[in-house]
Every structure is written in C-alpha cells, then in structure tokens.
Amino acid sequence: MPVLTRLIPSPVVVDIRAGALDDLAGVLADERISHSGRLAVAVSNGSGARLRERIAPTLPGATWYEVGGGTLDDAIRLAGEMKSGHYDAVVGLGGGKIIDCAKFAAARVGLPLVAVPTNLAHDGLCSPVATLDNDAGRGSYGVPNPIAVVIDLDVIREAPARFVRAGIGDAISNINSIADWELANRVNGEKIDGLAAAMARQAGEAVLRHPGGIGDNGFLQVLAEALVLTGIAMSISGDSRPASGSCHEINHAFDLLYPKRAASHGEQCGLGAAFAMYLRGAHEEAVAMARVLRRHGLPVLPEEIGFTVDEFVRAVKFAPETRPGRYTILEHLDLNADQIKDIYADYVKAIGS
Numbered sequence: 001m002p003v004l005t006r007l008i009p010s011p012v013v014v015d016i017r018a019g020a021l022d023d024l025a026g027v028l029a030d031e032r033i034s035h036s037g038r039l040a041v042a043v044s045n046g047s048g049a050r051l052r053e054r055i056a057p058t059l060p061g062a063t064w065y066e067v068g069g070g071t072l073d074d075a076i077r078l079a080g081e082m083k084s085g086h087y088d089a090v091v092g093l094g095g096g097k098i099i100d101c102a103k104f105a106a107a108r109v110g111l112p113l114v115a116v117p118t119n120l121a122h123d124g125l126c127s128p129v130a131t132l133d134n135d136a137g138r139g140s141y142g143v144p145n146p147i148a149v150v151i152d153l154d155v156i157r158e159a160p161a162r163f164v165r166a167g168i169g170d171a172i173s174n175i176n177s178i179a180d181w182e183l184a185n186r187v188n189g190e191k192i193d194g195l196a197a198a199m200a201r202q203a204g205e206a207v208l209r210h211p212g213g214i215g216d217n218g219f220l221q222v223l224a225e226a227l228v229l230t231g232i233a234m235s236i237s238g239d240s241r242p243a244s245g246s247c248h249e250i251n252h253a254f255d256l257l258y259p260k261r262a263a264s265h266g267e268q269c270g271l272g273a274a275f276a277m278y279l280r281g282a283h284e285e286a287v288a289m290a291r292v293l294r295r296h297g298l299p300v301l302p303e304e305i306g307f308t309v310d311e312f313v314r315a316v317k318f319a320p321e322t323r324p325g326r327y328t329i330l331e332h333l334d335l336n337a338d339q340i341k342d343i344y345a346d347y348v349k350a351i352g353s
Contacts, residue, residue, distance in 0.1 A: 008195075009235040011126065013148035016224045018217065021051065021116065021152035024091075025058045033112065033148055034088035037061030040111070041091040042078055042102040048094035048118065051155065063087070070097025072104075072134040072141075079105035087111060089147065095119050095163070096131075103143045104130040112147035119159035120167035120223055122265050123174075123243055125149065126231025138255070145235050151224045153217055161297070162264065164214045164223070168296050169270025171226045172289060173247040174204030176273035179280060180245030180328040188327055193237040200233040200242035208292050246279075246328035247272035249319035254307075256322060257315055263305040270298045271305070275316070278347045280329045290351040300351055313340045 013031050015023075028034040039062040043052055052064060063085055068074055078101055082090065091114045092102025099115050106113040107130075117125045124131060126149050130141045156164065178201045184190040203226035212219030233242040240248075250272030254262045262268065270293050278286035290300040299305045302312035317337050320330045335343070 008232070009128070009145050010232045011146050011149050011228075013150070014126075014228055015149070016151040016153065016221060016228070018153045020150050021055060021155055022058070024055060024114075024116065024150055027150065028089070028114065028148065031148065033114065036088055038085075038087050039063070039089055039091050039114075040065060040082045040085060040087045041093055042067050042098055042105065044094040044098045046094070048098060051093060051118065062091070067094075067098050067101050070100060070131075070133060072132040072139065075101040075104035075130070075132055076108070078102070079108035082109050082111075089114050091116060092146075093118070096121055096124050099125055100130040100132055103146070104132060104141055107143040113144070114148040114150065115146040116150045116152075118155050119163035120151075120156055120220070120227055121163040122167060122170045123227045123230040123234075125151075126228045127240075127243075128231070128235045129240065140240075145231070149228055151228075153220050153224070156220055156224070157215075157217075161214055164220070165296055165298050166264040166266025167223055167227055168207055168214075169266035169268075169273075169293065169298050170243075171207040171223060171230065172204050172292065173245075173266075173269040173273035174200045174226075174230060174243050175208065175285075175289070176247045176276050177241070177243050177245035178204075179277070179282070181241050183280070183329060183332060184327040187332065190327065193242075196233040196237035196242045199229050199236070203227070203229040203233070208289065213296065244323075245326075246276040246319065246330045249322050249326070249328060249330060250276070250316055252322035253315040253319040257318060258307070258311065261306060263299070267299055267305060271300055271302065272319075274300050274351070275344070275347055276329055278350065279333060279335075279343060283350055286347070287351055301348065309341065309344065313337050313344065316340050316344075 041062045041064050089112045090106035092099040093116045128145050130143045185192045207226050230243045247269045251268040254268050274290045
C-alpha cells in the first residue's frame with residue numbers, strides 16, 4: 001500500500017500580529033491548550049519581567065518562574081521547580097535563552113510548550129532543538145516542537161534593533177544551507193527532504209527579497225513567519241540540515257575560537273552565508289545577499305564585527321571541525337589558509353565597500 005500522505009510536526013497555533021500577547025489567554029483556551037489557565041510561565045528578569053506586569057492580570061491561574069540564564073543547569077532547575085505544580089502547559093516568554101530553557105524543561109516534565117518570543121534573533125523559536133550552555137561549552141538537545149507560537153509584533157518592535165537584524169541574517173542563511181544540502185546529495189547521495197528544503201529556502205528568499213525594513217510591520221511579519229517555517233522545516237527533516245550548513249559551521253568556529261569576542265549568532269551566520277555562497281561560485285547571489293545584509297545593517301566583512309582577516313581565515317579553516325560528518329562547500333573544497341585568504345580578497349572586491 002503506498003504512503004499517500006504524511007503527518008507534519010507543526011504547532012497547533014501560529015499567531016503573528018500586533019497585539020497578539022494581550023489575547024494569549026483567549027487563544028490558549030480557544031485552541032484547548034489551556035481551558036483552566038493553569039500555566040507555568042518562564043520569564044527572564046529583563047523583557048519577560050516587564051511583560052509580566054502587563055499580562056499577569058489576564059493569566060490569574062499562572063505560576064511565574066524567573067529563569068536566570070540559558071544553561072543546562074537553569075533548564076534542569078526550572079523543570080524541578082515546575083514538577084510541584086499541576087499545569088496544562090509551559091509558556092516561554094522572553095528571548096532565545098528563555099525559550100530554549102522552557103523547551104527543555106517542558107520536555108522533561110512532559111508538558112506542551114507555548115513559545116512567546118520577545119525578539120526575532122534566530123530561528124530557534126519554533127525548532128525541535130534547545131541550545132543550552134553546559135560544562136563542555138554549548139549543546140543541542142532534541143525536544144518536541146512548541147504546541148503554539150504567539151508573536152506580538154508590537155513587542156518585537158520594542159526589542160533592540162540588533163536582535164531583529166540577527167534574525168534576518170539567520171533566515172537568509174537558509175539559502176546557503178539548502179545549497180550545501182543539495183551539494184551533499186550530488187556528491188555523497190545524502191537524502192534531501194524536498195518539503196523541508198522548499199520551506200526553508202522560500203523562508204530565506206522571502207526575507208531576502210522583501211523591500212521593507214525592521215521598522216515596517218509588513219517586513220516583521222514576513223521575518224517572523226520565515227523563522228517559524230524554518231523551525232517546522234527542521235522538524236520535518238528530523239535535523240537542522242534545512243537551516244544549518246557552512247554558514248553555521250563558520251558561526252560555530254567563531255564561537256569556539258573566540259568565545260569572548262563572538263558576535264551574535266545571526267550576524268555571524270549572515271556573514272558566513274554570503275562568503276560561502278561566493279566560495280561555491282555563486283558570485284552574483286553572494287553579492288546580492290551581501291547587499292541586502294548591508295541594507296539591514298548586518299556585517300558582511302569580519303572587520304565589521306571586530307575580527308581581522310587572518311582571524312576570519314582561521315575560523316573558515318577550522319569550521320568543518322565543528323560539525324563532523326556534515327558535508328558542505330567547506331568540506332568539498334578543503335581549502336588551505338592561503339587559498340581561503342585569496343578567495344576572501346576576491347570576495348571583498350566583488351561586494352565592494
């Protein structure tokens with residue numbers, strides 16, 4: 001009997017609009033996620049704490065848990081504290097670290113997660129992965145997808161502009177990640193999930209080609225949707241392949257080689273994507289990508305985030321070691337430092353000042 005359809009892991013609710021946060025209780029009740037209002041809400045002591053004052057009256061049955069940071073210990077501690085309560089769901093209200101802690105804790109206690117991000121810094125808000133700092137550095141932990149994602153564009157607009165710009169870099173890097181996946185398919189026969197690839201690629205293209213900016217609600221809507229679709233694409237494929245290629249290897253190299261100086265995830269991924277596209281010979285695409293990144297105020301040269309050319313070359317050379325077994329343009333070309341430096345010089349000339 002042929003398989004004619006398949007189930008796609010995705011949130012029950014995706015609510016992206018201005019004012020969505022004020023309707024959170026009603027949305028969860030209408031979708032039968034929480035009729036009782038018994039919620040465990042994880043918040044930071046920053047943006048989440050400020051929003052707590054605003055929405056706490058609409059969630060009278062909620063218990064609020066302040067999360068100190070984004071470590072594995074923080075997530076385990078949160079799970080331990082929540083075990084004493086009887087909740088319908090866990091709500092992660094804050095930035096990426098808080099949502100990742102809430103994801104891990106919800107999985108640990110067997111409750112569904114409602115993700116309510118306060119910024120759009122990266123594509124982890126709807127992914128089946130929690131990224132947490134641990135004693136060995138940073139680890140990725142498999143978790144269920146959020147059951148609901150609620151994004152209030154008014155809240156996003158109030159976030160520091162750098163966080164939104166970082167999300168742009170992360171979304172656009174999908175285009176390079178899919179090119180790497182297709183390369184691995186051609187060279188090594190690695191299987192591609194066509195639906196996951198299509199979703200991730202189109203999410204990146206939508207952000208790349210949108211004429212608006214971070215002050216425009218229409219652009220923020222497209223960016224938020226792109227990040228959600230990217231998370232669903234990773235759930236469909238069962239790994240991070242649709243959104244993580246050579247660009248993310250370069251990002252991880254920055255983090256490991258220069259942990260105290262590394263820029264944001266999205267800034268490094270955007271820069272890595274533009275350079276990786278140039279490496280693969282897609283020069284026009286690399287120039288177009290760099291132009292859009294610049295328009296949004298994102299770096300396209302290592303000097304713009306405080307690194308020398310030699311430090312960047314070292315990061316690119318080291319990058320394949322960060323994801324053993326993943327095949328990208330970096331593994332394919334296997335360039336030495338001098339070759340990377342020469343191509344980088346050409347890249348700088350191509351994208352201009």
